[in-house]
Amino acid sequence: MGLPIYLQIVEDIKEKINSGELKPGDALYSENTLCKTYNASRMTVRKGLAILAGEGYIYSIPGKGNFVKEPDSTTYTLYYDEKNNLINSVDKTKLLEVNIIMPTSKLIEALQITKNKKVIMIRRLFYTDGEPVAYDLKYLPYYKGMPIVEKEIRYATFPEIVSKKTSLFAIKKELIISAQMPDEEIRRHLNIYNELPLMVVEQKLYDIEDKPIGLGITYFRSDYCKLYAQASFRDKTSHE
Amino acid sequence: MGLPIYLQIVEDIKEKINSGELKPGDALYSENTLCKTYNASRMTVRKGLAILAGEGYIYSIPGKGNFVKEPDSTTYTLYYDEKNNLINSVDKTKLLEVNIIMPTSKLIEALQITKNKKVIMIRRLFYTDGEPVAYDLKYLPYYKGMPIVEKEIRYATFPEIVSKKTSLFAIKKELIISAQMPDEEIRRHLNIYNELPLMVVEQKLYDIEDKPIGLGITYFRSDYCKLYAQASFRDKTSHE
């Protein structure tokens, strides 16, 4: 087979781990031994081991060796896009309000600002097939000369809105997912007349220095929103 | 500073990307040029580029060059552990029932089994501070001679239960998160007397060949469950 040597090493050791021949905590053979085993140079062996480490199979302790890692059973990769987590995706966005407000105490804490700092509030409604499916609130600290162009805000995704200020790469993001019942205002906006709960996704954006630069809360009709995640697996690294 | 050369390269290029000097789609200098720039050998430069690629900053096209990648704004790392996503974590588990049942049509589809294949059903209740906080259902295809030891099942986490059969490394997992109102039975188990919704987490486990080996559904009282995710960031790779 035409597989490069380092990938053969990866596959071989993976197989040994998956089959149980190597168990968590076990030491691999030393790199020099692996060089002889696979008839490869040390750099090639190390490239294979680096991939295994990146995929969470092994770790290494300098001066001691490489060891099989305990698999992480609590980490998943979640796909979240406020406009595309619905059973059907958002095809219309209605801008309800853009305003500059004084922060509530919740905002002061979340955005780590003083109580005199003004905040931009954006309220939007997302539609799928003509039906309102989500009610969306965004808050950003207000800076003088900030361009609040309605057209942009109407269609933009939260990271896009914020990225006008900072490079997208610089942003750290956090999500908190919960469920709750809608209040009267949200019931009205989302046409909820019966006992339908909401999926609530709170999104916090931070800049490179961990300073909060945006808070978003999206209330989804639970019949239009399911979130999907999978075991944060392996095979995301460069090979292939 | 004592940073190894390849990490200096990583930091330098990251800085150029974060500051906007290099924008998505831009080509980096060729590897040979970078060798001269940083006074390093090609392997060292490539080690740095490999890290940048692993962290999602760049990608490379053989024969063409290395390019700055569009940042992925929809992928997050979610932490989910059925016993530890609650405001307080589970300190007691009550085993309601272990039974072997004939599959419902939903189970036939989810576990990809025939309608004559028996299924093990496990029903549990999770407690925090004496209060029931989650109602938990697990389904696994039944195999002859399967050891169903009550004590194990009572306390085990889903992946742990299934791993009696397969190596933990071999398991692929999927989560589907939604919100719904409790039915009469769940209201009773979770002491819900008012309009309190549930966070529902459906967990599917697959073996290495993508065959389903377990289905779990956990119904959390929404006042005791928030899920947490953060931008699937970078800096998880080996360096440091």
Added chain:
DNA sequence: GAGTGGTCTAGACCACGAT
């Protein structure tokens, strides 16, 4: 054909752990 990234080698020196 010249330039690019992908793979690979056979050395080297270092800091660290075990003894």
Added chain:
DNA sequence: TCGTGGTCTAGACCACTCT
């Protein structure tokens, strides 16, 4: 002191793209 992993070099050959 010896073996381990961590870093690094200066070459090499290949397949590929561009022109």
